[in-house]
Amino acid sequence: QSDLLKANLKNRLADHGLQNEVQVLQTGCFGFCEKGPIVKIQPDNTFYVSVEPKDAIEIVDEHILKGRKVEHLLFKDPKNDKRVDDSKHMDFYKKQVRIALRNCGFINPENIEEYIGNDGYAALGTCLENYKPTEVIDLIKKSGLRGRGGGGFPTGLKWEITNKVEADQKYVVCNADEGDPGAFMDRSILEGDPHSVIEAMAICGYCIGASKGLVYIRAEYPLAIKRLKVALEQAAEYGLLGEKILGSDFDFEIEIRYGAGAFVCGEETALIHSMEGLRGEPTFKPPFPSESGYMGKPTNVNNVETFANIPPIINKGADWFAGIGTEKSKGTKVFALAGKINNVGLIEVPMGITLREVIYDIGGGIKDGKEFKAVQTGGPSGGCLTKDFLDTPIDYDNLLAAGSMMGSGGMIVMDEDDCMVSIAKFYLEFTLDESCGKCTPCRIGNKRLFEILDSISQGKGTKEDIDKLRRLSYVIKDSSLCGLGQTSPNPVLSTLDHFIDEYNAHVEHHK
Numbered sequence: 001q002s003d004l005l006k007a008n009l010k011n012r013l014a015d016h017g018l019q020n021e022v023q024v025l026q027t028g029c030f031g032f033c034e035k036g037p038i039v040k041i042q043p044d045n046t047f048y049v050s051v052e053p054k055d056a057i058e059i060v061d062e063h064i065l066k067g068r069k070v071e072h073l074l075f076k077d078p079k080n081d082k083r084v085d086d087s088k089h090m091d092f093y094k095k096q097v098r099i100a101l102r103n104c105g106f107i108n109p110e111n112i113e114e115y116i117g118n119d120g121y122a123a124l125g126t127c128l129e130n131y132k133p134t135e136v137i138d139l140i141k142k143s144g145l146r147g148r149g150g151g152g153f154p155t156g157l158k159w160e161i162t163n164k165v166e167a168d169q170k171y172v173v174c175n176a177d178e179g180d181p182g183a184f185m186d187r188s189i190l191e192g193d194p195h196s197v198i199e200a201m202a203i204c205g206y207c208i209g210a211s212k213g214l215v216y217i218r219a220e221y222p223l224a225i226k227r228l229k230v231a232l233e234q235a236a237e238y239g240l241l242g243e244k245i246l247g248s249d250f251d252f253e254i255e256i257r258y259g260a261g262a263f264v265c266g267e268e269t270a271l272i273h274s275m276e277g278l279r280g281e282p283t284f285k286p287p288f289p290s291e292s293g294y295m296g297k298p299t300n301v302n303n304v305e306t307f308a309n310i311p312p313i314i315n316k317g318a319d320w321f322a323g324i325g326t327e328k329s330k331g332t333k334v335f336a337l338a339g340k341i342n343n344v345g346l347i348e349v350p351m352g353i354t355l356r357e358v359i360y361d362i363g364g365g366i367k368d369g370k371e372f373k374a375v376q377t378g379g380p381s382g383g384c385l386t387k388d389f390l391d392t393p394i395d396y397d398n399l400l401a402a403g404s405m406m407g408s409g410g411m412i413v414m415d416e417d418d419c420m421v422s423i424a425k426f427y428l429e430f431t432l433d434e435s436c437g438k439c440t441p442c443r444i445g446n447k448r449l450f451e452i453l454d455s456i457s458q459g460k461g462t463k464e465d466i467d468k469l470r471r472l473s474y475v476i477k478d479s480s481l482c483g484l485g486q487t488s489p490n491p492v493l494s495t496l497d498h499f500i501d502e503y504n505a506h507v508e509h510h511k
């Protein structure tokens, strides 16, 4: 649809001899998936939604030639049925604060000059010219940035640990192996703004003393890979990667490594094994990758979204970033908002915003006027939160305390029609498939857990089975080797905690 729309716009402009005066550019994602494809007209900032290829004629003939907005393509505010012509006035965007997604949907990701024209590579220049590596690390520590891949470990501290290890070679790794069901945060950043990640990896290399970077990306992300490759070539052409970057003594290059879609390879040690050509299995920590990682060398691993936050922190200052969010969770978080919600899409919100604001203000409420039942955060490692948590401010600690977790940013909304036993089963089936099989509690425990859950969901379970579910869940959590196994029973436990009536109803059905 979008490719055809773009071609139609170009052809219509050419019909009017305007092909050199009006550019048609393809950007990354604007985030409002529910209303795509989107066409934005600059400089007047008009935002057209749900545009079809055939609409190209009207957009060119009416808007471009006559300056008249195409009314029926403007977003209709469901609150009052009024048409809105600028994204600033749409509820979906009003409460968003875009830092990691700052350029997505606004620049052509395949043109480095557009990135440079929007402060791109200024942070790298500032670091190389004005700061020692330890000073940059102090700045990142002061900003309070925590890893956005799920763990929430302080980024500056991670960099500091790797900086302090002596080695002849160190590595910077970008984890782009996003695998949660319904999550597409990292993919959108790489598709919409690949240079922000490249710039941040170079800054990280400068800070920890690494001359090599590796992006570990899912092979199922062809557009992200294509744009990353174009960006890497352009950065090298402009002297922003390679030897003596920007006239300094700092050398840095980046290679791409492809992942085959194993969820467990999002775990740092499994990811490193996979990059080394070994089976993607986690190992015990310590040693941590910061001491012994890729090829046995000190390695700093951060995910795409974490890196995308780095250049603005350097450009605008640690205090600016630390001024956004809550006491222990600074800045913003990108979420992939999905499920039974009106405005499905990719959003970036300040830490501390409530679930209610995300679901009702930004998300536009539940589809078809149904009742909200639960929201799953943290993907298969997280938990389901009920309406009692709608006013909980979202941050790392509050979500953990509520029995879920931030995770990498998947957020799936369920309505009154969803069976929570089936939801728990869905997530458990996913982790069961994705378990690498290395340790027994995860490999066998999750299989048994699934069998019990399956029997309950088919109305064949007993009260004792419900008790067994809980006990086995704790054994798996306590004895699994890596985060995948340790968190795999979370959807079961959180649904047992909040929706025990539904489990009981399935069991009653058996009697």
Ligand code: SF4
Residues within 6 Å of the ligand: 264, 281, 282, 434, 435, 436, 437, 438, 439, 440, 442, 443, 480, 481, 482, 483, 484, 485, 486
């Ligand atoms: Fe593999 Fe699961 Fe053990 Fe992790 S917990 S090492 S995924 S079997």
